[in-house]
Amino acid sequence: MKHPMHAISRLLLPASAALFALAPAALAQAEGAKKSEEPKRSWTVRADRIYTATGQVIENGFVAVVDGRITAIGPAGPGAEDGLRVAAITPGLIDLSPAIDLGTNSVEQSDEVTPNVRVADALDPFALAFERALRSGVTTVLCSPPDDNVVGGLSVVLQTGGAATIAERTLKADAVLRGAFGSQPSRRNSPAFLRPRDFFNRRPTTRMGVEWEWRKAFYDAVVARQDKDAAFPGVEQLHAVMDGKLPLMVHANATQDVRTAIYLKEEFNLPRMILDQSSEAWKEPEMLVRSGAAVVLPPFAWTGRVGADGGFHAWNTAATLDELGVTFAFSGRDGLDVDDRLAMQPGYAIRGGLSFESALRAVTVTPAQLLGVDDVVGTIEVGKRADLVLWSGKPFDFTSSVVGVLLNGELVVDPR
Amino acid sequence: MMHVQHLPSLLSTAAAAALALAFSSPASAEKLVIEAGRIVQDSATEITDGILIIEDGRIVAIGRQGEVEKPWDAPVLGGPDVVVFPGFVEAHSSRGMDRPNENLDVAPFLDVRDSIDPINVYFEDCRRWGMTTINIQQGNNCVIGAQGRIVKPTGMTVEEMTVRPGFGLKLSASPKAGKSAATQAMALRQSFDGLRRYLEEIVQDARDGGDLAKREALFQGRDLEGEKAKGRAMAGSAWKVDGLELIPRGAIDEKQSPLLDLVEGRGTAFIWCGGAREVHVALEVARTNGFLDRAVLVLDPSCWKAADVIAESGVAVVLEAPMVHLERDPVTGKEIETFVPGVFAEKGVRFALSSQNSNSNSLWFQAARAVGLGLDRKTAIDAVTRVPAEILGLGDQVGALAPGRLANVLLLTGDPLANDTWVQHVVLEGEVVYDRAKDVRNKYLIEGVEPMGLEGSAQQGGAGAR
Numbered sequence: 053m054k055h056p057m058h059a060i061s062r063l064l065l066p067a068s069a070a071l072f073a074l075a076p077a078a079l080a081q082a083e084g085a086k087k088s089e090e091p092k093r094s095w096t097v098r099a100d101r102i103y104t105a106t107g108q109v110i111e112n113g114f115v116a117v118v119d120g121r122i123t124a125i126g127p128a129g130p131g132a133e134d135g136l137r138v139a140a141i142t143p144g145l146i147d148l149s150p151a152i153d154l155g156t157n158s159v160e161q162s163d164e165v166t167p168n169v170r171v172a173d174a175l176d177p178f179a180l181a182f183e184r185a186l187r188s189g190v191t192t193v194l195c196s197p198p199d200d201n202v203v204g205g206l207s208v209v210l211q212t213g214g215a216a217t218i219a220e221r222t223l224k225a226d227a228v229l230r231g232a233f234g235s236q237p238s239r240r241n242s243p244a245f246l247r248p249r250d251f252f253n254r255r256p257t258t259r260m261g262v263e264w265e266w267r268k269a270f271y272d273a274v275v276a277r278q279d280k281d282a283a284f285p286g287v288e289q290l291h292a293v294m295d296g297k298l299p300l301m302v303h304a305n306a307t308q309d310v311r312t313a314i315y316l317k318e319e320f321n322l323p324r325m326i327l328d329q330s331s332e333a334w335k336e337p338e339m340l341v342r343s344g345a346a347v348v349l350p351p352f353a354w355t356g357r358v359g360a361d362g363g364f365h366a367w368n369t370a371a372t373l374d375e376l377g378v379t380f381a382f383s384g385r386d387g388l389d390v391d392d393r394l395a396m397q398p399g400y401a402i403r404g405g406l407s408f409e410s411a412l413r414a415v416t417v418t419p420a421q422l423l424g425v426d427d428v429v430g431t432i433e434v435g436k437r438a439d440l441v442l443w444s445g446k447p448f449d450f451t452s453s454v455v456g457v458l459l460n461g462e463l464v465v466d467p468r
Numbered sequence: 469m470m471h472v473q474h475l476p477s478l479l480s481t482a483a484a485a486a487l488a489l490a491f492s493s494p495a496s497a498e499k500l501v502i503e504a505g506r507i508v509q510d511s512a513t514e515i516t517d518g519i520l521i522i523e524d525g526r527i528v529a530i531g532r533q534g535e536v537e538k539p540w541d542a543p544v545l546g547g548p549d550v551v552v553f554p555g556f557v558e559a560h561s562s563r564g565m566d567r568p569n570e571n572l573d574v575a576p577f578l579d580v581r582d583s584i585d586p587i588n589v590y591f592e593d594c595r596r597w598g599m600t601t602i603n604i605q606q607g608n609n610c611v612i613g614a615q616g617r618i619v620k621p622t623g624m625t626v627e628e629m630t631v632r633p634g635f636g637l638k639l640s641a642s643p644k645a646g647k648s649a650a651t652q653a654m655a656l657r658q659s660f661d662g663l664r665r666y667l668e669e670i671v672q673d674a675r676d677g678g679d680l681a682k683r684e685a686l687f688q689g690r691d692l693e694g695e696k697a698k699g700r701a702m703a704g705s706a707w708k709v710d711g712l713e714l715i716p717r718g719a720i721d722e723k724q725s726p727l728l729d730l731v732e733g734r735g736t737a738f739i740w741c742g743g744a745r746e747v748h749v750a751l752e753v754a755r756t757n758g759f760l761d762r763a764v765l766v767l768d769p770s771c772w773k774a775a776d777v778i779a780e781s782g783v784a785v786v787l788e789a790p791m792v793h794l795e796r797d798p799v800t801g802k803e804i805e806t807f808v809p810g811v812f813a814e815k816g817v818r819f820a821l822s823s824q825n826s827n828s829n830s831l832w833f834q835a836a837r838a839v840g841l842g843l844d845r846k847t848a849i850d851a852v853t854r855v856p857a858e859i860l861g862l863g864d865q866v867g868a869l870a871p872g873r874l875a876n877v878l879l880l881t882g883d884p885l886a887n888d889t890w891v892q893h894v895v896l897e898g899e900v901v902y903d904r905a906k907d908v909r910n911k912y913l914i915e916g917v918e919p920m921g922l923e924g925s926a927q928q929g930g931a932g933a934r
Contacts, residue, residue, distance in 0.1 A: 187805070334916070
């Protein structure tokens, strides 16, 4: 698409010998200033290989982007605009558990069960974690309340950059209900019989207590279905979870917490459950498959022990889940170290025996589907948002890295 | 009588066992032939369809199949799918020890030998990831630390593991816990001033007819025989104490003699710099005391800012901790990422990568990531083979595969920097010391399959220990 300004200046400038010398230049400047506020969102990127995450690989192809949307993909086609040519392109990466929050300041302490609290109200769009994620190829994140409450509240799907407000970055508000099993919700609470850490004691203080809070919450929600007077703040969200309208994402790192989560799912017939940081979910293969729950894996650790509860994460954990037919995604958590970030996770899993195609899906289309935003992001298809990651070599190889990122058509990391 | 009766059968059992060992494991053979689809001799040289011949722990021949004569009596390892690579060399590590730091500020009379734990899991990891030569030095929390030691990751005793004893001395230009940067710099300088004062004192004492140093040595039970009984004029280029030939070398205090070695140009100093500002202190102390050409800087990633000064000094460096340095721009608030090996490569500084990096402990991963982040493949491979070998003074022994060198050879399942490559066998000085098929712990790490007899214990150790 030709830029209209170019056409005008080409017409006017040769004729601007004396009389029009100032006018077109001034006009062009004013237009230019206006244009520079709005970033360029139309590009043609060429690559040796384009991994669309739909099962297709295009050799020596291009992706055309107009106004932030993908308008054409294919082999051959137009030349690389402004030298935008890289070794490979994948869809923008999606992190379901990026650990971007305000820490304990965003924990609502008035109750252990706060399904109606929205983390979007507490997030800082200027947090460094967003920049860091975006730089390393993560274009979409699910930001969740911290796990210090049993039921923390509603998570939000955001793009990792662009606009300066959370509202403008939101891809999907109230996308999942977030909560936690295991040691996380009780780790900062102190029991009444020990020396108090501060003037009040917070419950629960054990795994049993955490589970009891979960069951009570859903039991109360069941009661509130019949008895309108028994309604409580957050009951609508719990009903939405029971009706399958809202996915429930729970932190469950070790096997015992995975079991507890699945028991809850089955007891209250919760259709859509996502087990987060579940490195040990593979130890209960039958239960996992039967439950139909999806799994988000924590970042890989070379020692095998990862996450809040030190669950065991073998090299082949992802490959095992893939063989079982379990839906799974990777996560990068805080990603301070470049080797721990989301873009590295598929590489570790591939070393553990996972196929490239499954690894790619687990950071793109699968998380998009779990969040219900797969109509907008997650694959390279005509009509989708132009969230693209540009690679220096084969994606996920340890010898390659992310060299460029397009977010909604804007070239936020320039490979040139 | 019972013993006599049982003797023959015992003997035959032993003989059978020895025989079985000889056939089942090439480890006991003095000769070994390694065949490979690809032999990567060093970062620049490769052979396809290669063959490598080992005799008595050293490589005697290397070449293409057919070009090299194969001894008829040697066991053969490898095959067409195997990629052969030189063992990785760790230029500096403080792992594999029981507590790597000594409380004393200046403790060069200590030796890491007494701290190295041969069954530390770190050495098992070294075999698993193919690191065959490791320079163990005291931790960074010191002014002057213990004497280091170059080891190989196999053996039941430290002596068996030793490649070169008493190699290297750890110095730190960064504040030890409880010190400021200024007091640290002062303490480091004063150590060498102290050496000079000490030498002057004992020389003066000898000139005055005394034998203070000798008496102290005898009192401490040190032997003063042979070479140690002889005095020698002070060598070195930076400063000298005249009359040192009057003092038997063995009589020089154990706290001072490792420092004297440095000043006389005999030792290698590994100087830790935790920040760019400390680099000039390290270089100044090394320059003033004449061991700049035998100094190696061990660098925190933030030291990339001193790359120009380091390049000018000509010293080699070991890059510790993450390869990417994160920093927040105070004006814009933006986070800046700097790929540290890239900076040093551009400045022409010789550097070795360290496995003490990220949460991994393997050098192939570091080399692969360095390539991923922008280093060229040759420099990355050099940084985990040739350069560290040179830093350790073993440039003609390890770090490459060539006749005459130690037979430290890795048999890999694929390209050394590929995601899905595993170390299949490690040959260390001609002996097979690692076989992935028999690596129980690796099976656990890869597949979560617990070693026999440990079923359920992970539950207790992991879930239950919370």
